[in-house]
Amino acid sequence: MRLTVEPLSLSRISRRAALAVSVAVLATGVALGAARAEDKAAMLLPGSVNDQSWNAAGYGGLLKLKDAGLEIAYSENVQAADHVEAMKDYARRGFSPVIGHSGRFLSAAQRVAPEFAKTTFLVGSGSGGQANVISLDVANEQYAYVVGVLAGKMTKTGKVGAVAGLEGLPNMIASMGGFRLGVKSVKPDAEVKIIYLQSMEDPAAAKEAAFSLIAGGADVIGGKLNAGQAGIIQAAKEKNAYTIGRSVGHTAIAPERVLTNIDEKWSDIYASAVTDLRAGKLSGHYIAYGYNTPTGGAELRYSADRALNPAVPAAVAAELETVKKKIASGEIKVKPTKDDARGGA
Numbered sequence: 001m002r003l004t005v006e007p008l009s010l011s012r013i014s015r016r017a018a019l020a021v022s023v024a025v026l027a028t029g030v031a032l033g034a035a036r037a038e039d040k041a042a043m044l045l046p047g048s049v050n051d052q053s054w055n056a057a058g059y060g061g062l063l064k065l066k067d068a069g070l071e072i073a074y075s076e077n078v079q080a081a082d083h084v085e086a087m088k089d090y091a092r093r094g095f096s097p098v099i100g101h102s103g104r105f106l107s108a109a110q111r112v113a114p115e116f117a118k119t120t121f122l123v124g125s126g127s128g129g130q131a132n133v134i135s136l137d138v139a140n141e142q143y144a145y146v147v148g149v150l151a152g153k154m155t156k157t158g159k160v161g162a163v164a165g166l167e168g169l170p171n172m173i174a175s176m177g178g179f180r181l182g183v184k185s186v187k188p189d190a191e192v193k194i195i196y197l198q199s200m201e202d203p204a205a206a207k208e209a210a211f212s213l214i215a216g217g218a219d220v221i222g223g224k225l226n227a228g229q230a231g232i233i234q235a236a237k238e239k240n241a242y243t244i245g246r247s248v249g250h251t252a253i254a255p256e257r258v259l260t261n262i263d264e265k266w267s268d269i270y271a272s273a274v275t276d277l278r279a280g281k282l283s284g285h286y287i288a289y290g291y292n293t294p295t296g297g298a299e300l301r302y303s304a305d306r307a308l309n310p311a312v313p314a315a316v317a318a319e320l321e322t323v324k325k326k327i328a329s330g331e332i333k334v335k336p337t338k339d340d341a342r343g344g345a
Contacts (some may be wrong), residue, residue, distance in 0.1 A: 056247065080104065086108075103123065117132060121133045125171045161182050163197065164223050181204040246261055308320075
């Protein structure tokens with residue numbers, strides 16, 4: 001008999017909660033440690049698995065591991081103060097890998113890992129690792145560059161905006177810097193203004209930031225938030241600007257205004273990484289998945305059967321395909337700097 005542990009939707013991990021889980025498990029006559037560690041995967045998420053954005057994508061990856069036969073457990077809305085104890089809790093109970101689905105979990109993973117040498121800690125959107133800590137990421141700069149090209153081609157005012165969070169983190173530098181470089185590659189004189197928020201999860205704040213960009217003349221709004229992304233989409237819908245989402249769920253909010261979504265394929269990333277891990281083939285402390293790797297990290301997706309909004313001209317769509325091929329071949333190398341990702345214009 002195999003016990004599938006899901007979900008542990010805890011915002012805080014406590015001894016009392018751990019004891020409650022243990023009692024429930026023992027009542028079934030099955031010990032959590034009955035399965036091999038490599039058959040048990042746990043995930044910590046910073047927000048809700050129902051956000052139609054970052055956290056939903058990570059949870060989809062965990063479900064794909066379940067489909068592959070692994071037992072799974074997860075905790076959502078995990079606050080920074082609880083990162084270390086939450087990771088320890090899963091490691092003690094024999095889960096490996098323990099996945100932190102955000103670069104914000106990297107510090108905790110690096111602190112906990114030496115204590116649990118037989119556990120592998122994977123950090124989604126992390127920026128590095130050590131020994132048994134491995135960061136996995138989308139090659140954010142590549143996909144952001146492509147949608148930057150799209151924004152540069154679609155703007156009529158010559159002004160493009162973006163709303164993001166976590167200013168200064170490596171993956172945000174890659175995303176926002178790549179976006180600005182993409183716009184500038186096709187419209188060098190364009191103004192690209194980026195507003196950074198304190199929270200990735202606040203749709204109201206994101207909406208107000210997008211309104212301010214649109215009021216300043218921006219007619220295409222990009223960005224990278226979690227639950228907050230919906231606020232960008234709503235602002236674009238209300239003000240008739242174009243925007244770029246993070247899942248096809250965002251298209252449903254404003255089908256006429258969403259040009260495309262950077263649909264991150266975390267299910268494929270985690271499935272590939274864990275398959276390689278179990279086979280002893282996962283090596284390195286940082287692995288990025290992009291146009292130039294066998295497993296892609298994302299794809300542009302407007303709907304289930306379209307990559308782009310019908311409003312995007314065929315010539316622009318063809319240009320995007322050319323850019324993708326040049327990135328894959330190495331002809332275009334996207335290397336954003338902190339200045340490329342700077343806030344403001």
